[in-house]
Amino acid sequence: MTTAAVGLAAGWxxxxxxxxxxxxxxxxxxxxxxRLEPAPGLTSxxxxxxxxxxxGLIWQHTQRLPGGLPVVVGPxxxxxxxxxxxxxxxxxxxxxxxxxxxxxxxxxxxCGRVDSESPALKVVQDADVMLLLSRARDDAxxxxxxxxxxxxxxxxxxxxxxxxxxxxxTEVARELDIEVMARVPEDQKGAAALGGRPGGxxxxxxxxxxxxxxxxxxxxxxxxALAQSGSDQQEQTTALRIRSADRxxxxxxxxxxxxx
Numbered sequence: 001m002t003t004a005a006v007g008l009a010a011g012w013x014x015x016x017x018x019x020x021x022x023x024x025x026x027x028x029x030x031x032x033x034x035r036l037e038p039a040p041g042l043t044s045x046x047x048x049x050x051x052x053x054x055x056g057l058i059w060q061h062t063q064r065l066p067g068g069l070p071v072v073v074g075p076x077x078x079x080x081x082x083x084x085x086x087x088x089x090x091x092x093x094x095x096x097x098x099x100x101x102x103x104x105x106x107x108x109x110x111c112g113r114v115d116s117e118s119p120a121l122k123v124v125q126d127a128d129v130m131l132l133l134s135r136a137r138d139d140a141x142x143x144x145x146x147x148x149x150x151x152x153x154x155x156x157x158x159x160x161x162x163x164x165x166x167x168x169x170t171e172v173a174r175e176l177d178i179e180v181m182a183r184v185p186e187d188q189k190g191a192a193a194l195g196g197r198p199g200g201x202x203x204x205x206x207x208x209x210x211x212x213x214x215x216x217x218x219x220x221x222x223x224x225a226l227a228q229s230g231s232d233q234q235e236q237t238t239a240l241r242i243r244s245a246d247r248x249x250x251x252x253x254x255x256x257x258x259x260x
Contacts, residue, residue, distance in 0.1 A: 002029040003195045004133060004184070004214065005110035009069055010194065011215025013222050016104050019062060021072040021096070023088075023120045024112030027081045028074025033195060036063050041073040043080065046088040049095035056102035085119040096123060106222075114151075121154065128225035130155035131217070133184070136166030145176055157224045161217060182217045185209045 002022065009018040022028035022042060030036060045061035062070040075081045088095050100107045109127070111120035124130055132151060134140045144160070152158040160178050162169055164186040173180045190208030 001133075001191075002033075002110050003191050005108050006030075006065070006069065006071075007194045007211055007214035008131075008218045008221070009108050010067075011211060011218040012106065012108075013219055016106050017070070018106045018108055019058060019070045019072065019100070021058075021107055021109045022074030022081075023085060023109045023123050024074055025078060025082045025085060025119050026112050027076045027078045028110075029076075030065070030071055031073045031076055034065055036071075036073050038073075038075070041075070042088070043075055043084045045072055045099060046084040046095075049088055049099055050090075055098065055100075056105075057099040058096075058105070058107070059102070061099075082119050085123075089119065089122040094126070097126060106225075114154075115147075116150070124154050127155060128228040129157045129159060129221045131159050131161055131181075131221065133161045133163050135164055136162045136169075136172055136183075141167070141172065141176065144178070148176065148178055157228055159221070159224065181220060182213065184213050184217070 002020075002024075005020050005022075009020045012018040020030075022030055028042070031038060031041070040061040040063065042061075045058065048057055048061065058072065059070070061072055063073060064070055075084060096107065096109070109120075109123050111118070111124055114120055114124055118124075130151075132144075132148075134144050148160070159181040161181050162172060162183040164184065169180050169183050172178070187208055187210035190210030193208055194211065194214075
C-alpha cells in the first residue's frame with residue numbers, strides 16, 4: 001500500500017529530505033488519489049536518466065502532496081509503469097541512485113508486490129534497506145513462509161514488518177523463524193489521513209497510531225541504512241549515495257510493500 005511509503009516519508013528523521021518514488025509495476029496510486037498531473041513523474045525521470053544529468057535530477061521530476069511531501073508519481077497503467085521501470089533500470093538501478101545523489105536526499109521507493117521477475121527488483125537490490133510488509137493472517141503468512149528466504153537475499157538489509165490484527169508478533173517470529181522489525185497497527189482513520197481520503201483525522205496524520213508507528217519504522221530504517229553506509233565505506237565501494245532528508249541519518253533507498 002502506497003500509504004505506508006507516504007507515512008514513512010512523513011515520519012522520516014529530521015535533517016534530510018525524503019522523496020517517495022512510485023516504482024510499482026502494477027501502476028501508481030498517488031496521481032489519482034491526490035489529483036496530481038501525469039508529468040513530471042517516473043516516466044519523465046526515466047527518460048531524463050538516459051542522458052545522465054547531474055546529481056539532484058530527481059527533484060526536477062517531483063510534485064508535492066498537500067503538506068509539501070515531494071513525490072515522483074508512477075503511471076496509473078501497468079504497461080506504462082513497467083516500461084518506465086525498464087528504462088530507469090536498464091543498466092541497473094544506478095540511474096535512480098544517480099538522479100537522487102544530492103546530499104541530504106533519501107528515496108523511499110514503493111515497489112509493490114515484488115518477485116524475481118519484477119522490473120522493480122533492481123531497485124530493491126540496490127536499496128540500503130528493504131522493508132517487506134505482510135498481514136499477520138494465514139493467507140499472507142503462507143506466502144512469507146515460502147518466499148522469505150529468497151526475498152531476503154535480494155537485500156543487504158532485509159526487514160520484516162507485520163501489519164494489522166492477526167497472529168501475535170512473537171508467534172509469527174517463532175513459527176516462521178523470522179525477526180519481526182515492527183508491527184503497524186490497524187488504523188483506518190490514520191490510513192485515511194495519510195492517504196488523503198475523506199474520513200481521515202483532522203489533526204496531523206503523524207499523530208495517529210499509524211503515523212507514530214511508521215515514524216518509528218522510519219527511524220529504524222534510517223539507522224540500518226546508516227550502518228550500511230558505514231559498511232560500504234569500510235569496503236571502499238564506489239556506489240553513489242542517496243542520503244536522506246527531512247529527518248536524521250544517511251540512507252539511500254527504502255522499499256515498502258503493504259498487502260492490499
